[in-house]
Amino acid sequence: MDLMTYGDPVDKLADTKFFLGTKGKFDPITLYEMPRSYQEGSAAMGDIDGDGDLDAVIAGDVAVFQSRVLVYKNNAVEGWTVKNIPPSAPTGLKAVVSNNKVTISWNAATDDLSPVNSLTYNVMLVRNDTVVVSPNSTAGGRRQIYQAGNAGHGLKYSLQGLKAGDYTVAVQAVDNGYAGSAFTTPVEFAAGENIMATEADLESSVQLFPNPVENKLKIVSALDDVVDVHIYDLVGNLVLTSTEIYAGSITMDLTSLDAWVYIVGVTTNMGTVFRRVFKG
Ligand SMILES: [Ca+2]
Ligand SMILES: [Ca+2]
Numbered sequence: 272m273d274l275m276t277y278g279d280p281v282d283k284l285a286d287t288k289f290f291l292g293t294k295g296k297f298d299p300i301t302l303y304e305m306p307r308s309y310q311e312g313s314a315a316m317g318d319i320d321g322d323g324d325l326d327a328v329i330a331g332d333v334a335v336f337q338s339r340v341l342v343y344k345n346n347a348v349e350g351w352t353v354k355n356i357p358p359s360a361p362t363g364l365k366a367v368v369s370n371n372k373v374t375i376s377w378n379a380a381t382d383d384l385s386p387v388n389s390l391t392y393n394v395m396l397v398r399n400d401t402v403v404v405s406p407n408s409t410a411g412g413r414r415q416i417y418q419a420g421n422a423g424h425g426l427k428y429s430l431q432g433l434k435a436g437d438y439t440v441a442v443q444a445v446d447n448g449y450a451g452s453a454f455t456t457p458v459e460f461a462a463g464e465n466i467m468a469t470e471a472d473l474e475s476s477v478q479l480f481p482n483p484v485e486n487k488l489k490i491v492s493a494l495d496d497v498v499d500v501h502i503y504d505l506v507g508n509l510v511l512t513s514t515e516i517y518a519g520s521i522t523m524d525l526t527s528l529d530a531w532v533y534i535v536g537v538t539t540n541m542g543t544v545f546r547r548v549f550k551g
Pocket of ligand 2: 355448
């Protein structure tokens with residue numbers, strides 16, 4: 272069973288049917304009893320019996336004031352059609368923390384039937400012992416709701432406003448039959464107050480010299496690589512940018528700037544430090 276439509280056949284606007292997809296076309300499946308939902312109904316697909324294929328529940332009126340709930344068990348795994356195998360687990364899980372924000376990234380998973388780009392990803396995030404982002408899956412990866420993963424199709428997931436604490440994150444892939452892969456090996460990180468201490472370290476590790484400066488300003492970060500440098504005037508206009516990645520130090524040429532006071536934002540993977548610079 273690959274496709275289900277649900278609707279009201281009486282008004283000829285829609286009908287409730289099951290379809291089996293083979294080589295680019297969908298053929299309707301004839302079942303012993305099909306519901307006729309005239310009004311107030313709902314339908315959902317999900318692996319009710321946990322055998323790895325999608326079953327269905329349909330609730331609705333079969334006639335005026337005659338309600339019925341029908342459960343359809345899919346026999347795919349008993350040889351009716353191809354069994355859906357869960358995707359592989361994503362790999363390369365990383366968590367990059369900046370202040371109280373974290374960006375989680377991973378590499379794409381693969382699947383037996385769902386194309387790689389159609390897979391979705393599902394994030395589990397726990398702070399100390401509190402669930403921050405629920406995957407709605409069991410620890411083994413089985414989906415408890417039949418929806419795409421909470422991170423969508425992307426390979427990245429960001430959260431900000433994290434409270435101080437120790438966090439654990441893991442990700443699973445979800446295929447088009449809503450089969451969930453195993454979770455990645457969890458990654459742990461600290462955010463919030465713990466990071467503030469690190470930020471103070473970063474603050475003292477960034478040095479700009481000479482200051483006042485004539486033309487060439489050298490920026491050194493002892494703690495972490497400089498990712499980019501932005502220079503602003505005192506009303507916040509960006510006047511100069513460097514986006515090259517340097518290992519330890521970077522030299523900016525301020526020749527084009529008027530003699531004045533500027534704010535230099537130095538960004539590393541650990542956060543951004545702002546310093547005032549006087550150009551003579
Ligand atoms: Ca099933
Ligand atoms: Ca699959």
